[in-house]
Amino acid sequence: MISIRLVLTVLALAMTGYHIGRGLLWTAPVPAPILILLSLALYAAATWVCVFWGYSGGRMFTGHIGNRPVQSRDRLPMWACAVGLLTALLIPPTVAYAVGPDALTAGYATWYIGGIGALMVVLIVRRRPWPAWSGIALLSGWSMFLLGPWSALGLGLVGSVMWVAAAQFIVYALDRADRDTEHLGELQRSASAVHAAQGGQQRERRIQVQRALAVAGPVLARTIASGGRLGADGRLEARIAEGRLRDELRGPRLLDDEVREALDSTRRRGAVVTVLDDGGLEGLAEADLLAVRSELAATLRAARSQRLYIRTSADSDVAVTVVGRAPSTLGLSDEDSVDLWREIPRPPAGA
Template identity: 55%
Template sequence: MISVRNVLAGLGVAFTAYLAVRGLVWTEPVPSPLLMVITFAAYLVVTWLCIFFEPRPAPSHAPPEDEDVPLTAGPRGPVRLPMWAAVAALVCAVAVPTAVSIAVGPELRSATFATWYLGGIGALMVIVMVRRRPWIAWTGIAALAIGSIVWMGPVDALSLGLVGSAVWVAAAQLLLLSMDRAARDTARLAGLQRAASAWQASQSVRQRERRVQVQRALVVAGPVLMRAVATAGELDETERLQARVAEGRLRDEMRGPRLLDDAVRAELERARRRGATVTVLDEGGLEDVDPSALSIIRSQLADTLRAARSDRIYIRTSPHERVAVTVVGRSAAGAGLSDEDAVDLWREIPLPGAGEDE
């Protein structure tokens, strides 16, 4: 399967092999050719190990087999190089300059085939950097700098490739940081898009619920409104009562739809027909209540309204963690009492399973 990772791995293999093969193209005889070949082979083994070796991922985090793994941050990005492989790369950065310099002898240490390790170790440290071992990569560059300066002098080391290797590693680190930031921004944007889609969906659902509630209320209020228009507002007492009931029903459907079922609607209408003023407010707290618990709450509310005799009844949902709905009834004070209405009904309907407040 051709993927971004496979292409980059292939390029890494080809480039490091090219740099290493330069060390085998001898233009002059070397004192220790066997040491050169051994150094060349060890370098390729360590480099290709750093390119291809990956710890076996946990089954729950393994990506699908048919999905390309992009070079980005996170579990789908470059897998962190195991420490033992990173240490092997660091040992290679320390040993290769010394081994090559000893193998070619003092006279050939600045020859083209003897300086291949400047680019080779630089490429290896770039791989280590991409595999998310930055401290090992920079330590390897420092070891390369010390080894090359010791064996060929600072002028030759700097002019023959040491600066370029350090620049490669710095560029790899900057590129990796940029890709990590882009991946984080992409993930954050995807999360915001999901949140926006969820909010839009919830708003669409609420709009549909409001349309249904308005239509249901207009079924009751429509005839009264038509009658009021037809008579220019001249209604008899029965029609006025029906208008007040319809208005209350419309307010209930708009302000407290989660509290309503057929039984509660019937008790609210009965209370209004006997002359009581009823206010229903859903101020939150029931959004996460499941339908069965909501049915229990509505049943208790209907029972409370059925027994109520108050002149004014206030029904409100409660944000309390144990109380679902609070019902308060007030009636005109009798003789000997203050002029203010007295509270003659107080009921807190608990959330099912929470129990009554003590």
Template identity: 50%
Template sequence: MTVRGVLSAIALAFTAYLAARGLLWTRPETVVHGWLLVASLALYLPVAWLWILWGRPSRATTTRVDVAPAGAGLPGWAAGLALVVAVVVPNATFFAVAEDGRTQPFATSSIGAIGALMTIVMARGRPVVAWIGIGVIALSASLWLGPLGALSQGLVGSIVWVGAAQLLSIALTRAARDAERLAELQQAASAWQASQSGRQRERRIHVQRALQVAGPVLGRTIETGGNLRAAEKEAARLAEQSLRDELRGPRLLDDAVRAGIDAARRRGAAVTLFDEGGLEGLQGAELAAVRAELADVLRDSASERLIIRTSPHPAVAVTVVGRSAGDGAGGDDDDVDLWHEIRRPR
């Protein structure tokens, strides 16, 4: 059983006890209108149990951290019924008993009964209704018993119950808010940790690829003291450019694209990659399709300069521009001999 179920069972038993106590007429001769006493208690119990049981979640939705039912599910007329009971029950009880019997336990139990009801109302998240009910019972008991008599016959206890319930509700609300905030922080921390783990794996892959590409060249450079042959210098240049590609456009690259770029550079073309975030949202087969098309374009290209750039356009994933020397001299007079747009997969 959950904490909420235990508290509900205690509340049911306690309100039933208070109602039964009102029927234990220790001095029957002082009871003038017995039927009125019974009727007031018959009104009290259903309303009290309504506030206890209304809106209890099903077993499938109840968790073990539930402490008290939320008052949001109770309709407005339930609050009205609670206030009606606060007015009717004590006044009917004291009216039904002769003056010399109004201090008897069966008569003053109505003060405790209303106090218990208002405590439940407070626990269900209706503090205004609860304090209005306490004000009503304080006024009614004072009119019938006098202020001191009312205070000595259970009014103080009722006020303390409701006040304690309000303090407990405030504490539980703050605890629930803190727990929710802690859960959000834990979720954010888990997401950050997962992101860092992913980045660490990506960095390890880049380091391994860098060692695979540049390791032999660096070893040869150290071995010869930097006196590399022309072919070795060319291999070092290609390795440096490959490492730059891994940093600038890792999502554009797979084995086929790397082979196409390497082949273009070996025939003398200058290849530049720019990944500016145009591939967001592409995963798996979609990204593989873009890379396959890019590898085909590189394989068929004959340009002297190739610029591969991801596109911010919503319909275009990658733009490939090829330029070659024209009639004029200088890079500014190069002719565009290749323009290819790789569409985003739909």
């Protein structure tokens, strides 16, 4: 696949070769051919430095994306910009002196107008607009001084200025395209994350519905079959099924088979159990959750309270709090009726 960087590099080299060829096509003897050859060599070297220095396989147009700076691997160093500006400063008067006053407007004497303009386009593409426009200012000043304003404009100065302006516009447009592409990528990643979260929530809801059907289905079937006339055992099973459903909805992260069995046993002896997950367990690893659930099941099996309240905790040291209350007795305060207080510690990080 041909990259933009390769295409622009080939174009820059082709333009450099074209202007060097124009400078070598002398249609009349020149007073100082060595100076012309040195000027062409300086121009070729400056173009080579500005095109290839820091060449990488990365993107040509990086620019600012959000608040991120331009990548330095494609931005021309300032010393290379200085080489380009030195070229724009030295070549016009050197060529004018070398060809003599009678040939200032000849094709082999005005090649530098387009050549330096092409070099400044390279600086624009390499993310150095201010040096590029400074070079255009030097080119304009020298060419108007040596050739006259109208002659300079007619011999290619307007084209050089327009090429630099067009290059800056294209670079700006590509930067905008980069920013838009990055923004669209972020939107796509956000949409994918939302879609994945929704999918997870849907799967969780399906699991909860299946558990609810598994728990309540048999009780509902017996209730319908008996016409709503349930005996003591039937009412007990209905109460236990209701408690299971509440547990699944209010505290699913606290539950496993061992905890569910302990909750059922506690309710069968007549206790009322409330399970609430108020958050705080999100950061625990699965092994830590298993340890917390195991200790919760052991606490439930040992409890003799008639009312049990199980709540998760956001405290850094406590994972779950279990509070048990005795049957209300005349003359006892709420604090006196608490006969169980168990704080299950949070497993230490990395344990």
